Amino acid sequence: MNKKVLERHEVPVxxxxxxxxxxxxxxxxxxVAQQFKERVSEIDEFRGRLDESSNILFRALSKQLELExxxxxxxxxxxxxxxxxxxxxxxxxxxxxxYGLMSILEQKxxxxxxxxxxxxxxxxxxxxNEKDELQAFAHMFDQLKKQRDHVLSxxxxxxxxxxxxxxxxxxxxxxALNNADLEFPTIKGEDGKxxxxxxxxxxxxxxxxxxxxxxxxxxxxxxxxxxxxxxFAATLSGQVKGDIFQAQSRKxxxxxxxxxxxxxxxxxxxxxxxxxxxxHLPLLHRYVRLRKKCLEVDELHxxxxxxxxxxxxxxxxxxxxxxxxxxxxxGPLGEEYVNRxxxxxxxxxxxxxxNKGKRSGAYSSGAYGTKPFILMNWQDDVDNLFTxxxxxxxxxxxxYTRSSQPYVYGDYTIFVAEVASTLNEALLHHHFIETLxxxxxxxxxxxxxxxxxxxxxxxxxxxxxxxxxxxxxxEAGGSLTADELTREYxxxxxxxxxxxxxxxKEIGYEWARIPHFYYNFYVFQYATGYSAAAALSKQIxxxxxxxxxxxxxxxxxxxxxxxxDMLKKAGVDMTTAEPIKQAMQLFEQTLxxxxxxxxx
Ligand SMILES: [Zn+2]
Numbered sequence: 001m002n003k004k005v006l007e008r009h010e011v012p013v014x015x016x017x018x019x020x021x022x023x024x025x026x027x028x029x030x031x032v033a034q035q036f037k038e039r040v041s042e043i044d045e046f047r048g049r050l051d052e053s054s055n056i057l058f059r060a061l062s063k064q065l066e067l068e069x070x071x072x073x074x075x076x077x078x079x080x081x082x083x084x085x086x087x088x089x090x091x092x093x094x095x096x097x098x099y100g101l102m103s104i105l106e107q108k109x110x111x112x113x114x115x116x117x118x119x120x121x122x123x124x125x126x127x128x129n130e131k132d133e134l135q136a137f138a139h140m141f142d143q144l145k146k147q148r149d150h151v152l153s154x155x156x157x158x159x160x161x162x163x164x165x166x167x168x169x170x171x172x173x174x175x176a177l178n179n180a181d182l183e184f185p186t187i188k189g190e191d192g193k194x195x196x197x198x199x200x201x202x203x204x205x206x207x208x209x210x211x212x213x214x215x216x217x218x219x220x221x222x223x224x225x226x227x228x229x230x231x232f233a234a235t236l237s238g239q240v241k242g243d244i245f246q247a248q249s250r251k252x253x254x255x256x257x258x259x260x261x262x263x264x265x266x267x268x269x270x271x272x273x274x275x276x277x278x279x280h281l282p283l284l285h286r287y288v289r290l291r292k293k294c295l296e297v298d299e300l301h302x303x304x305x306x307x308x309x310x311x312x313x314x315x316x317x318x319x320x321x322x323x324x325x326x327x328x329x330x331g332p333l334g335e336e337y338v339n340r341x342x343x344x345x346x347x348x349x350x351x352x353x354x355n356k357g358k359r360s361g362a363y364s365s366g367a368y369g370t371k372p373f374i375l376m377n378w379q380d381d382v383d384n385l386f387t388x389x390x391x392x393x394x395x396x397x398x399x400y401t402r403s404s405q406p407y408v409y410g411d412y413t414i415f416v417a418e419v420a421s422t423l424n425e426a427l428l429h430h431h432f433i434e435t436l437x438x439x440x441x442x443x444x445x446x447x448x449x450x451x452x453x454x455x456x457x458x459x460x461x462x463x464x465x466x467x468x469x470x471x472x473x474x475e476a477g478g479s480l481t482a483d484e485l486t487r488e489y490x491x492x493x494x495x496x497x498x499x500x501x502x503x504x505k506e507i508g509y510e511w512a513r514i515p516h517f518y519y520n521f522y523v524f525q526y527a528t529g530y531s532a533a534a535a536l537s538k539q540i541x542x543x544x545x546x547x548x549x550x551x552x553x554x555x556x557x558x559x560x561x562x563x564x565d566m567l568k569k570a571g572v573d574m575t576t577a578e579p580i581k582q583a584m585q586l587f588e589q590t591l592x593x594x595x596x597x598x599x600x
Contacts, residue, residue, distance in 0.1 A: 005198065006355045008085040016084070017373045018348035022077045029077055029094065036070055036101060043067065043108050050115045051123055054131035061137060064109050069407050071105055072367030074098055080351075080365065083375060086180045087357035099165055106161040114154045116144055139560055140408055146264065150250040160249060167246070170238030171518035177231060178513065179359055184224050187216040197221060199360030200377035206306040207381070211297075218303035222506035225513055232512035233482035239518050240474050255471045259521035263413040264562050269574055270464065270524050276580045277461040277527065283587055284458050285498035287450055290595065292500055300500060302493075302507045306451070310443040316380040319352055326389045329431040330424060332540055334548055340399055341392055349395060350374045350388075361515070362387045364394035364421075368410040372398035382448055389428045393421035397555050405558035414522060415563040418529025419536065419570075420555060425452065426537035439597065446594040453587050456530045457580075462496050464524035467517060485511050531583035532572045538582075539571050547571065 023029040046060035078098035081091040116124065128134045128141060152160070184197035190210050197205065197220055205217035225232065240255075247258035260267055292300040294309040308315075317325070323345055330337060344350070354377035366372040372395035378384055397420035402410050429452075432445040469488060470480055490508035497503060516523045539547040554570040564574055572579050 005196075006353065008088070008355045008357065011353050011355050014348070015350075015352040016348065017080065017351040017375070018371060019077055019080055019373075022073050022370050026081075026090075026094070029074065032070070033074055033097060033101060036067070036074060037104070040067060040101075040104055040108050047111050048115070050112070051119050051127070054127045054134060057127050058131055058133050060112065061134075064112055065407050067105055067109070069368055071098075071101055073370055074101060076365065076367040076370055076373075080373060080375070083359035084351060085355065085357045086175075086359055099168065103161065103165045106164060107158055110157040110161045111154050113144065113147075114151055114157055116141075117148055117151050121145070136406060137408060143264070147261075150252060150258075150261070152250065156249075160246070167242040170235045170242060174232070174235040174239070174515070174518055175359075177228065177235070178515070180357060182224065182228070185220050187213070187220050189213060198354070200354040200379060203306065203383060204379050204381060206303060207308065207383070209307055211304070211307075214303045214307060215301070218504075219506060221513075222509045225509040226506075229482035229486070229509060229512060233480060233485055236470075236485065236511070236517055237474075237480040239520075240471055240480060243471065243520050244474055254475060256468060256521055263415050265415055265564065266575065269528060269564075270468075270521075272577050273461060273524055273527055273580060274465055274468075276577045276584070277458065280584045280587075281458075281496060281498070283584060283591070284454065284496060285500065287454065287587075287591060288497055288500045290591065294598070299502045301502045302504045305454075308444050309447045310440050313438075313440040313444045315382055315441060315444055317382060317385045318380050319378050322385040322388050325385060325431075326392060326424075326428065329389060329428040330392075331431075332427060332544075332548070333551070337396065337552070340396055344372070344374075344392060344395060344399075347371060350376060352376050352378045354378065362391055364391040364398065366395070366398060368402050368407050372396075372402075382444070386425050386428060386448070386452065389424040390421045393424035396420070400552070400555035401558040404556035405560055409558040409560035411559050412557075413559060413563050415525050415528065416554075416566055418525050419532045419567065422456070422526075422530045422533035423537050423540075423551070426533055427540075430537065430541060439600075443594065443597055446590055446597070449590050450587065450594065453530075453583075453590075457527045457583060457587070458496060460523045460526040460530075462492050463514065463516065464521075464527065466492055466511065467521060467523065470517075528574060528580070531579040532567055532574060534583040534586050535572045535579045536570060 023032065043060070043063050046056060046063065049056050050060055051057075075098045078091070078094040082088070082095040085091060124141065128138065151157070179199075184202075186194040186196045187205075189195035189205075190208055190213055195201070195205075197217055202217060202221055206214050208214045208217070243255040243259070247255040250258060252258035252261065256270070257267060260270060288300060291304070291309055295304055295307070297304065327338060327341060330341060349371050351374065358377060359375065360377060362374070362376050364372060364374050374388075374391045374395055376384065376388065376391070394417060397412065397417065401412055429445065429449050433442065436442045436445060466489060469492075470485065473484075474480060486508040489511040490503065490505070493503050493507050511517065536547070536551060540551060550570050554566055557566050561569075567574055
């Protein structure tokens with residue numbers, strides 16, 4: 001863990017993602033970008049003419065989609081090159097250029113939606129019925145109808161499109177500070193040698209069995225965030241104001257309502273999540289007590305949350321071992337799914353290693369017509385194994401969708417995305433519980449599940465509450481200072497973890513390091529997705545083929561249906577509290593299993 005972090009050019013090719021499959025080199029990207037700039041004006045001839053004939057309408061929409069598809073590839077290449085080495089100024093500029101192209105396309109196509117919505121719905125329906133090819137856009141037209149009240153005039157839409165790039169400044173500044181400029185100090189590692197803290201190493205250090213190590217890492221990281229607290233407060237506050245500006249411009253009652261309506265999720269799904277999780281906080285408090293007992297400490301601190309409860313279990317996993325585990329674990333999904341997954345490993349979907357300047361964390365990305373790439377910052381532990389399974393869940397979802405749907409529906413909403421990824425984690429957990437004989441390792445995995453549940457359902461719901469709270473504060477005319485953010489965040493931790501936990505003052509600064517607060521009401525979907533996945537994995541394991549078939553057809557649906565409807569067909573109804581309650585039962589059962597095993 002204390003080995004030197006490689007420079008980007010030192011990473012072996014086999015461990016890097018195959019971005020050359022999108023553009024063979026940077027020159028080709030520049031050429032295509034240049035062509036794109038010239039071709040983007042081809043949409044102009046349709047301006048003001050969408051109601052002229054079904055042919056014009058079809059050609060205009062096809063042109064728009066064709067340009068968007070091409071931009072998707074340009075953007076994917078540029079942002080992933082940037083992410084692999086955020087300190088590389090050439091790629092930073094390339095990403096800027098891609099954002100610029102996106103802004104040009106949005107300006108050029110800003111007339112399409114308002115023109116469609118300005119049309120008499122009967123005229124639009126008649127045009128659609130006239131031409132078979134337009135039937136393929138039926139669901140898109142239906143979505144448009146639902147937006148009718150929130151689309152502005154052509155001039156206003158154009159203005160908003162132009163403002164969009166400037167509105168990204170807060171999150172870009174956050175990214176630059178957090179990923180490139182911020183430097184963490186060195187601390188004494190487990191072997192007594194100095195180790196420099198990085199984003200990638202922080203989690204591993206917090207998992208250390210040596211309390212001094214995890215305490216030192218915890219304190220060093222949050223002291224660093226504290227020293228930049230005003231800058232971080234400015235970037236977060238800027239983001240929140242931007243969210244609200246856009247929501248108010250579009251006449252929504254709140255930023256939250258605007259964000260959820262984009263994917264047609266009723267606010268009640270969000271409220272119900274927060275309510276149901278709040279009702280079940282005593283289960284989290286019970287887990288805190290169990291942890292305190294297992295660690296045999298007088299006081300349980302925030303830096304004691306990530307270390308395994310089970311002592312002396314060596315459970316390191318190399319990347320090669322992880323590959324095998326993931327392949328075995330998804331077996332219940334059938335041969336075809338497994339083969340697609342193997343192909344992902346062979347075809348360099350994954351950028352495996354951490355290197356200097358690489359974006360922290362992990363994600364699955366890509367665009368229609370590219371491979372569904374995965375960014376990792378590999379460390380040899382169980383956490384990375386589960387993350388790999390998770391990201392492959394996303395990438396396989398993309399793979400199924402893109403090979404089954406036309407471009408217009410070749411994407412999926414984030415609300416369903418987390419179901420596909422978390423399901424793989426649930427299968428991996430099940431696989432471990434079935435195959436592990438070693439009591440200590442079994443305990444480790446049970447604890448890992450409880451910890452994952454804490455991190456996904458409880459923690460993300462806490463994030464969701466925080467997000468709702470800071471937006472509401474600004475919407476009510478308040479402001480977000482560093483001290484205010486810190487106090488609110490700290491208080492939420494007190495509520496969530498309860499009386500058996502010492503809520504260290506440092507945790508108050510955690511809001512500063514969470515990239516998801518820049519994603520506009522994204523995180524609640526981790527919790528709803530997790531709950532849906534828990535319910536679906538149960539169906540797949542108990543029911544077999546019929547449940548697998550429902551799930552695979554869910555993966556192929558893309559965005560051709562509303563997410564709530566897709567999930568209903570797959571087997572879970574998210575408009576009820578039921579899936580969240582089921583997930584809570586699973587948490588309680590696992591607590592029981594763990595306590596029982598500990599007593600034997
Ligand atoms: Zn995910």
